[in-house]
Amino acid sequence: MPATIGLFYGSTEGRGAIEAELIKDLIEKSGLATVDLHDVAYTDLMEMEQYQYLILGVSTWNIGHLQDDWAFKFDDLDDVDLTGKKVALYGMGDQYGYPDSYVDAIEILAMKALDCGAEPVGLWVVDDSYEFEYSRAVIDGVFMGLALDEDNQGELTQGRTEAWVANVLEEFGLAIPVPA
Numbered sequence: 001m002p003a004t005i006g007l008f009y010g011s012t013e014g015r016g017a018i019e020a021e022l023i024k025d026l027i028e029k030s031g032l033a034t035v036d037l038h039d040v041a042y043t044d045l046m047e048m049e050q051y052q053y054l055i056l057g058v059s060t061w062n063i064g065h066l067q068d069d070w071a072f073k074f075d076d077l078d079d080v081d082l083t084g085k086k087v088a089l090y091g092m093g094d095q096y097g098y099p100d101s102y103v104d105a106i107e108i109l110a111m112k113a114l115d116c117g118a119e120p121v122g123l124w125v126v127d128d129s130y131e132f133e134y135s136r137a138v139i140d141g142v143f144m145g146l147a148l149d150e151d152n153q154g155e156l157t158q159g160r161t162e163a164w165v166a167n168v169l170e171e172f173g174l175a176i177p178v179p180a
């Protein structure tokens, strides 16, 4: 019986929703887990508690702020207990249009998940492919989740996501690490 991962996303123009489908496809093709998709706009966030493994998707809007559906329900997270649960995040952003607040919402949601007791996984190194000035989601050269940019670097999304999904499955303890 494979594990079940809950993927909760908020997406205004659909880019993060398409990414949620891609992540689900990649994970389910691995045969290691199934993924339940939840659009935060239509979901009671208490449903997060039923999953041992969580992926949260959030885009950044209004210069450094949470995507609207997450923003409307953000305070509901105060009542959600994620103690002992592993949580990975991904974020959609536009590093050319908003170079000083690129994927900032990853950090806002990651800090909240920590407050809820979650154990963060799925960190992602800032490599040379990125072109932004500042992101609050970066600590010591590492994003607090997978940073994507469908607005400018759509051709990199598939490869970034494949590599990140492999890392996350390993950190969830659902996959055996491949020797380097």
Ligand SMILES: Cc1cc2nc3c(=O)[nH]c(=O)nc-3n(C[C@H](O)[C@H](O)[C@H](O)COP(=O)(O)O)c2cc1C
Pocket: 010, 011, 012, 013, 014, 015, 016, 017, 059, 060, 061, 062, 063, 064, 065, 067, 092, 093, 094, 095, 098, 101, 102, 103, 104, 150, 151
């Ligand atoms: C008014 C406006 C403000 C935005 N602010 C930011 C921002 O501060 N940082 C960022 O990385 N992207 C920002 N974006 C870009 C969106 O995050 C990006 O288009 C993303 O792909 C949207 O994903 P979604 O369709 O899943 O909501 C902004 C876009 C608009 C139109």
